[in-house]
Amino acid sequence: MRLLASEVALAVGGRLVGPDVAVSGVSIDSRTVAQGELFVPVVAERDGHDFIDDALAAGAAAYLTSAPPRGATAVAVADTAAAVAELGRHVRSRFDGPVVGITGSVGKTSVKDMAAAAIGADRPTHASPMSFNNELGVPLTLVNCPESAEAVVVEMGARGKGHITWLCSLGRPTVGVVTAVGAAHTELFGTVEAVAEAKGELVESLGPSGVAVLNADQPLVSAMAGRTQAKVLTFGRSTGDVRASGVSLDVGLCPRFRLETPNGQAEVALAARGEHMVDNALAAAAAALAVGVGVDEIAAGLGSAKLSPWRMEVTELASGAVLINDAYNANPMSMAAGLRSLAAVDRSRRVAVLGIMAELGDRAAAEHAAIGALARELSIEVIPVATGDYGRPPVADAAAAVAALGPVDADTAVLVKASRAAGLDAVATALSES
Incomplete structure (x- = not known):
């Protein structure tokens, strides 16, 4: 993403203060800000405005601020977190490739990593880093999409009813993947059924030209087919459109299986560990299939996929x-x-x-x-x-x-x-x- 500061100001409803410079990428951490990036000071346990000078010294080209500007190039806004969300919405409007949204009670990050690798075997693909799946992580994923990317994979978490609907209004996914539904965050949602209701907001956001990728082995997920206008593509161990046969584990817990799809079959050897990673690989394969990746490319991408830290x-x-x-x-x-x-x-x-x-x-x-x-x-x-x-x-x-x-x-x-x-x-x- 490369924008002029004036375009940033227009997109977020802010006011440009200082020279109209170009920015490439966005960071909310002054310790990792890169040359030419836009620094966004987030107000949380610590006030990010205290680190604007550090970000500028590290090479930030400009910054958002809800406090009085302190020199260089600033975009003054009422709320920096709300502004970065609007900037994500703006950048998404300029992107015309497929956007894969992924949610679920388990496996979101691993499926994101695998889907990015599977699609990436066919075309330049950008994905969320680590578990950037909330009201900051999703827009940051969008605004940090390289100009060369032809597909984007976005992880989406749910902290309450309507949260995924809002994230989808930013990311506008063309493919929606629901990995599984279980007893996660039930302190927030109350019941597993309420979790399913929230996760299903992803497939509800898809239009008739979209694809909903659903877990055929889970009734609460497969039932989401009735909540979407999109085409439905299912995955599962032995049922669904995308399946695995002949599953085995090597001595290092790496799964091997035959990937079976409506478009053909291929042998898959995962670098990820644990038999449950087969389910994640099937979800990722279905997402890649939905955007037109060939089966051999999918198998190669899954085999090379590296997971985010501290996951198996x-x-x-x-x-x-x-x-x-x-x-x-x-x-x-x-x-x-x-x-x-x-x-x-x-x-x-x-x-x-x-x-x-x-x-x-x-x-x-x-x-x-x-x-x-x-x-x-x-x-x-x-x-x-x-x-x-x-x-x-x-x-x-x-x-x-x-x-x-x-x-x-x-x-x-x-x-x-x-x-x-x-x-x-x-x-x-x-x-x-x-």
């Missing part, structure tokens, strides 16, 4: 132990998938260091207890951190969890997983550095 990162430690770092986030569906992946590792001792699954509301105790029961069924030792709901006495923090693990030798496999707020990546880091 499998490493062998110096001791020979296996570490599965899946510490970025957790809900009941992803936690169960993580435990089953751990159970598939060929080690005599399997230990899961588990933190809290956040935002489950009244379901929290029961959902944690169910995961504890699954671990016992799979003969997995559990070290709970800061919660007793898994059915075992907890340790206090990450350091105590590392101590409770004791010697981690070549006969041991360890899974580290929790909601991001638990900070259990510290356990994985400590084990990797030991």
Whole structure:
């Protein structure tokens, strides 16, 4: 994205102060702002306006501000976060390629990464970094789209009813993917059915020329076909338009399978780890198919896809132990998938260091207890951190969890997983550095 500051001002309803310079890209972090970018100071726990001088010193060409301008080139606005959303809307209006929107209770980021790789095997493709899926992340993804991109993949999260509808008004997806619906954020939504209602806003936003990609294995998702004007393309392990057959795992937990689609078949060897990644790959393959990518290109792209950090990162430690770092986030569906992946590792001792699954509301105790029961069924030792709901006495923090693990030798496999707020990546880091 390359714009003049005057165009930025017009798009966001702001006032240009200073020279009319060109900007390329947008950053909300003064520590990572690049030469020529537009700096957007966000007012949150810290006021980003305090870092405008740092951003300019780092090379920012201009900045938004809701405070009095302080020299250089500024665009004065009432609300900087609202302004960056409007800028995302403006940049989207200039893009005429396909935009793939992805939502769901689990797998959003992994499907985004895989879809970007699958589509990217055919044409230049831009995607959200990491989990940029909220009211800031979606517009930032749009405004940072390179001029060379011919397709965009956008992850969309839901923090309440109507949230995805609003995100879709910015991104205007032409393809909408719903990965799965489960007990995630039920503290906010109340019921799984309410989660499905919110996630389905994505397919409702699609017009008759769009494509809704839906999980055929999940009734709450497949039922969304009745909520869209778009063509429906389904995926699933054994049902749906895009399927997987002959699924197997290699010794590193990388899945192998035959991709079956209405346009042909191809063998797929994923670099991503865990059998549940097959479902994510099928969703991504369907999205790529929807924008016209050939089956062989899809298979090649899926095979080269690299996932965002702390998602099923499998490493062998110096001791020979296996570490599965899946510490970025957790809900009941992803936690169960993580435990089953751990159970598939060929080690005599399997230990899961588990933190809290956040935002489950009244379901929290029961959902944690169910995961504890699954671990016992799979003969997995559990070290709970800061919660007793898994059915075992907890340790206090990450350091105590590392101590409770004791010697981690070549006969041991360890899974580290929790909601991001638990900070259990510290356990994985400590084990990797030991």
